Amino acid sequence: MSIDHAPLSINEPLSTLDVLESEAIHIIREVAAEFEKPVLLFSGGKDSVTVLHLAAKAFWPAKIPFGLLHVDTGHNFPEILQFRDETAARYGIELSVAKVQDYIDDGRLRERADGTRNTLQTQPLIDAIAAGGYDAVFGGARRDEDKARAKERILSLRDEFGQWDPSNQRPELWNIYNGRHSVGEHVRVFPISNFTELDVWSYIERENIALPHLYYAHEREVFNRDGMWWSTGEFSTPRAGEDVVRKSVRYRTVGDMSCTGAVESDASDIASVLAEVAVTTVTERGATRADDRISAAAMEDRKKDGYF
Amino acid sequence: MTTTPDTTAATQTTTLLRFATAGSVDDGKSTLVGRLLHDAKAILADQLEAVTRTSAERGFVGGEFDFALLTDGLRAEREQGITIDVAYRYFATDRRSFILADCPGHVQYTRNMVTGATTADAVVVLIDARTGATEQTRRHLTVVQRLGIAHVIVAINKIDLLGYDHVAYAKVEAEVKELAEEIGLDTAHLIPVSALAGDNVAAASENTPWYSGPSLLELLETLPSKEEDTADLEPFRLDVQSVLRPQGGLAPGLDPEQFRDYRAVTGQVTSGRVHLGDEIDVHPAGVTTTVIGIDTADGPLESAGAPLSVALRLADDIDTARGTVLAAAGTLPQPRKIVRAEVFPFTAEGLRSGDRVLVKAGTSTVKAIVTIESRRNFATSASEPAEVLAGNDIGIAEVKLATALPVADFGEHGRSGGFLIIDPQTGATVAAGIHTPAEEGLG
Numbered sequence: 009m010s011i012d013h014a015p016l017s018i019n020e021p022l023s024t025l026d027v028l029e030s031e032a033i034h035i036i037r038e039v040a041a042e043f044e045k046p047v048l049l050f051s052g053g054k055d056s057v058t059v060l061h062l063a064a065k066a067f068w069p070a071k072i073p074f075g076l077l078h079v080d081t082g083h084n085f086p087e088i089l090q091f092r093d094e095t096a097a098r099y100g101i102e103l104s105v106a107k108v109q110d111y112i113d114d115g116r117l118r119e120r121a122d123g124t125r126n127t128l129q130t131q132p133l134i135d136a137i138a139a140g141g142y143d144a145v146f147g148g149a150r151r152d153e154d155k156a157r158a159k160e161r162i163l164s165l166r167d168e169f170g171q172w173d174p175s176n177q178r179p180e181l182w183n184i185y186n187g188r189h190s191v192g193e194h195v196r197v198f199p200i201s202n203f204t205e206l207d208v209w210s211y212i213e214r215e216n217i218a219l220p221h222l223y224y225a226h227e228r229e230v231f232n233r234d235g236m237w238w239s240t241g242e243f244s245t246p247r248a249g250e251d252v253v254r255k256s257v258r259y260r261t262v263g264d265m266s267c268t269g270a271v272e273s274d275a276s277d278i279a280s281v282l283a284e285v286a287v288t289t290v291t292e293r294g295a296t297r298a299d300d301r302i303s304a305a306a307m308e309d310r311k312k313d314g315y316f
Numbered sequence: 317m318t319t320t321p322d323t324t325a326a327t328q329t330t331t332l333l334r335f336a337t338a339g340s341v342d343d344g345k346s347t348l349v350g351r352l353l354h355d356a357k358a359i360l361a362d363q364l365e366a367v368t369r370t371s372a373e374r375g376f377v378g379g380e381f382d383f384a385l386l387t388d389g390l391r392a393e394r395e396q397g398i399t400i401d402v403a404y405r406y407f408a409t410d411r412r413s414f415i416l417a418d419c420p421g422h423v424q425y426t427r428n429m430v431t432g433a434t435t436a437d438a439v440v441v442l443i444d445a446r447t448g449a450t451e452q453t454r455r456h457l458t459v460v461q462r463l464g465i466a467h468v469i470v471a472i473n474k475i476d477l478l479g480y481d482h483v484a485y486a487k488v489e490a491e492v493k494e495l496a497e498e499i500g501l502d503t504a505h506l507i508p509v510s511a512l513a514g515d516n517v518a519a520a521s522e523n524t525p526w527y528s529g530p531s532l533l534e535l536l537e538t539l540p541s542k543e544e545d546t547a548d549l550e551p552f553r554l555d556v557q558s559v560l561r562p563q564g565g566l567a568p569g570l571d572p573e574q575f576r577d578y579r580a581v582t583g584q585v586t587s588g589r590v591h592l593g594d595e596i597d598v599h600p601a602g603v604t605t606t607v608i609g610i611d612t613a614d615g616p617l618e619s620a621g622a623p624l625s626v627a628l629r630l631a632d633d634i635d636t637a638r639g640t641v642l643a644a645a646g647t648l649p650q651p652r653k654i655v656r657a658e659v660f661p662f663t664a665e666g667l668r669s670g671d672r673v674l675v676k677a678g679t680s681t682v683k684a685i686v687t688i689e690s691r692r693n694f695a696t697s698a699s700e701p702a703e704v705l706a707g708n709d710i711g712i713a714e715v716k717l718a719t720a721l722p723v724a725d726f727g728e729h730g731r732s733g734g735f736l737i738i739d740p741q742t743g744a745t746v747a748a749g750i751h752t753p754a755e756e757g758l759g
Contacts (some may be wrong), residue, residue, distance in 0.1 A: 021541070022624065024332040024413040033625035034584040037557045041679075061400050066582075066625070068613035069575050070562035151404045158403045177401065178745045179431040179662055182731050183584060183623075184676055188743030204406045252589055288503040 032199035033066040046144035050076040052088040053262045057147030075102035081125040081264040082109035083243045091220040102109045106136035124267040134170040146197045152204045168192040213278045225276040236269025330413045336432035336543040338456045339442030340421030344473045348511035355518035358407030402432045411537045427706045437541045438467035445474045448488045468504040476510040484527040500659045551647035552588035553729040555678030556581045566619040568658035580627035581636045587730030595645035599722045606631040639680040651720035657749035659713045666706040677735035683718040723751045
C-alpha cells in the first residue's frame with residue numbers, strides 16, 4: 009500500500025463485494041465521526057475479523073481510532089485467544105477483555121446446568137460497555153444469520169440494560185444513520201449486516217485476510233451429539249455411547265467450546281472452504297450452534313436481553 | 317435461472333441489486349417472496365424444515381407451507397400472523413446477488429415502505445389481479461415515484477384465479493398502466509404472475525402464452541442498478557465524513573516520512589464520478605479546488621464513481637470539516653435555508669406546523685422548524701391544505717433550516733435530496749423529507 013504507485017482505473021460496474029465493502033466503510037466512518045468512544049467487539053471469529061479489516065481500510069493510512077473488546081467465556085478455544093492477541097498487536101490497537109469466569113468465581117453469575125456459557129456473556133458485556141464508557145459498539149452480526157437479525161437495523165439502539173426493542177426501531181433511510189442516544193444508552197453497529205456467509209468468505213479470499221486455523225479442515229478427536237461433531241476437551245466430554253473418533257473437521261463458527269460444533273470437511277484452504285459454503289444446504293448457525301436450536305426465537309430473546 | 321448450485325457461478329464476480337417488495341398480505345406478497353427465495357434455491361434445508369414443521373402445526377396440509385414464516389423474524393409477528401417490520405433477505409443466482417427488503421403492508425406501512433425503498437434500485441409493487449389497483453396501490457406507487465426509485469415493477473398476482481384469461485388480465489393491465497402514467501411512472505414494468513403456482517416468478521410460464529415479457533427474476537437479473545444507470549450521467553457529489561490526518565497515529569507498517577503531510581477528506585461518492593484533476597466546488601468554504609488524489613487502502617484510483625468510499629486529497633489547504641459538500645464545479649446546488657419538501661411522517665404523533673426538529677442531510681445535522689402546507693388525499697389524488705400530518709400521511713412542508721445547506725433537487729445528485737427529520741428530545745427519526753421544487757408536489 010502506497011500513494012505512489014500507478015493509479016488504477018475502475019470503470020466497469022462495481023462488484024457485489026465492492027459495494028458491500030464501500031457500505032461498511034461508510035458506516036464505520038460515520039460512527040467514528042459521530043460517537044465519542046466506539047469499540048469493536050472482537051472474538052477472533054471470521055465476522056469480527058472482517059469488520060476489523062474493514063475498519064483498517066476505512067482509516068488508512070491512519071490507524072484504527074478505537075480499540076477491541078472481547079468477552080471471554082472461559083471456554084474459548086486456546087487457538088482463538090492466541091489469534092485474538094496477535095491480531096490486536098498487529099493492528100497496533102488496545103484490547104480489553106471481560107471474563108465470564110470472573111463473574112462465576114465471585115458468584116455474580118451461576119454456571120448453567122447444561123454448561124453452555126453463551127447466554128452468560130451478556131452481563132459482562134453490558135458491564136464492560138458501561139465501565140469503558142463506550143457509546144458505540146461495533147459487531148460482526150449479519151442479517152442472513154438468523155430471522156431476528158434479519159430485522160435489526162445497522163445502527164441498533166440499546167437502553168441502559170443493553171436491551172433491544174424490536175417493535176420500536178428507527179427507520180433507516182438512504183445512507184444516513186441516526187445514532188442519537190441518551191446518557192446510559194449505547195448503539196450497536198453492524199457494518200457487515202448485508203454480507204452473507206458466502207460474501208464474507210469471498211471477501212476473506214479476495215482480501216487475503218488471516219483467520220484462525222480452526223476454520224480450515226484439520227484432524228481432531230471428536231464425538232457425535234445431536235448430529236454435530238464436538239471436540240473432546242475440558243468443556244465437552246463424551247457421554248456413554250458417544251464414541252470418540254479422529255476426523256477431518258472444520259468450524260463454520262467459532263464460539264464458546266461448550267456450544268460450538270464442527271462439521272466434517274476436507275476443506276483445508278480458502279478456495280475449498282468457499283466451494284463448500286457455496287453448495288451448503290444448512291445455515292451455519294443451524295449446523296454448528298447448539299444455543300440457536302433451543303427455539304425459533306432463541307436469538308431474538310437473547311438480543312432483547314442485551315446479547316449481540 | 318439457477319438450477320442446482322454451481323460453485324463456480326456462486327463465487328464468481330457478480331453485481332448487486334437491492335430491491336424492495338410492497339403490498340399487503342392479501343395481495344400474496346409473502347407467498348411471492350417465499351416463492352422467489354424457494355425457486356432461487358435460497359432457502360436452506362434447516363430453514364425449510366423449520367418452516368414446514370411450523371406450517372403443519374398451523375394446519376397447512378400436504379407439505380404446503382406458509383411462506384410468511386420465512387420472513388416473519390419476530391416472535392410477535394409469528395404469533396399474530398402479521399409482519400411488523402422490514403425484513404432483509406439475501407439470495408443469488410448465477411447472474412447476480414440480491415438484497416430483498418420485504419416491506420409489510422400492515423399498520424406502519426408508509427414507514428416500512430420508505431425504509432425498504434430508500435436503498436432500493438427497484439421496487440416490486442404487488443396487486444391482486446382480481447381487485448386491480450386500490451388506494452393502497454396508488455399510495456405505494458406515489459411513494460416509489462417520490463423516492464425516485466429507478467425501476468418500478470408491478471406484479472399483477474393471482475392470475476391463476478383469473479383462469480389465465482388474457483382479456484381479464486388486459487383490463488387490469490390497462491388500468492394499472494393508466495394509474496402509473498398519471499403518477500409519473502411511465503416506465504413501470506407490468507408482469508402477470510401467480511406466486512402460489514409460480515407462473516412468471518422465476519421462469520416464464522406456459523400458462524400465459526399471451527405474455528412475451530421476462531419473468532420477475534429474469535427482469536431483476538438484468539435491470540441496471542441505480543449507480544450503473546446514473547454514475548456517468550449525474551454530476552459528482554460527496555458529503556465529507558471526516559478529515560484523515562494520520563499524524564496522530566499511523567497504521568502499523570507505514571513509513572512516517574511518506575505520510576508526514578498527508579491530509580485527505582473521507583466520504584462515499586453520492587452521485588456521479590470524480591476523476592483525478594477534476595475541478596470541484598467546496599461548500600461552505602465557497603471556493604473551487606482540484607482533486608489531486610483519490611485514495612483507498614488498496615492504492616490510488618484514477619476515478620471513482622458512486623457508491624465507492626474513498627479519501628480525496630485536494631490541491632488547496634481549505635476548511636473541509638465534516639459536513640462539507642464537494643461537487644463537480646458549477647453543479648453545487650444553491651445553499652438554501654428554506655427547503656420545500658415532500659414529507660413522510662413515521663410516528664403516531666405525526667408532524668405539525670411549528671415543530672422544532674433536527675434535519676440530518678448527508679453528513680450535516682442542523683436545527684429546523686417545520687411548517688406543513690398540504691396533505692395528499694389518496695382517495696381523490698388531490699392535495700388539501702393542512703397544518704398537521706398524521707403517521708402514514710404524505711404531504712408538503714416548508715422546512716426552515718438554521719444553517720443554509722446545498723440540498724439538491726432529488727435525483728439531481730443521486731439520493732442526496734433526501735433527509736431525516738429527527739425529534740431532538742427523543743432522538744427518534746420521526747419523518748423522512750425529500751426536497752421538492754415548488755412547481756411539483758401539489759398535483
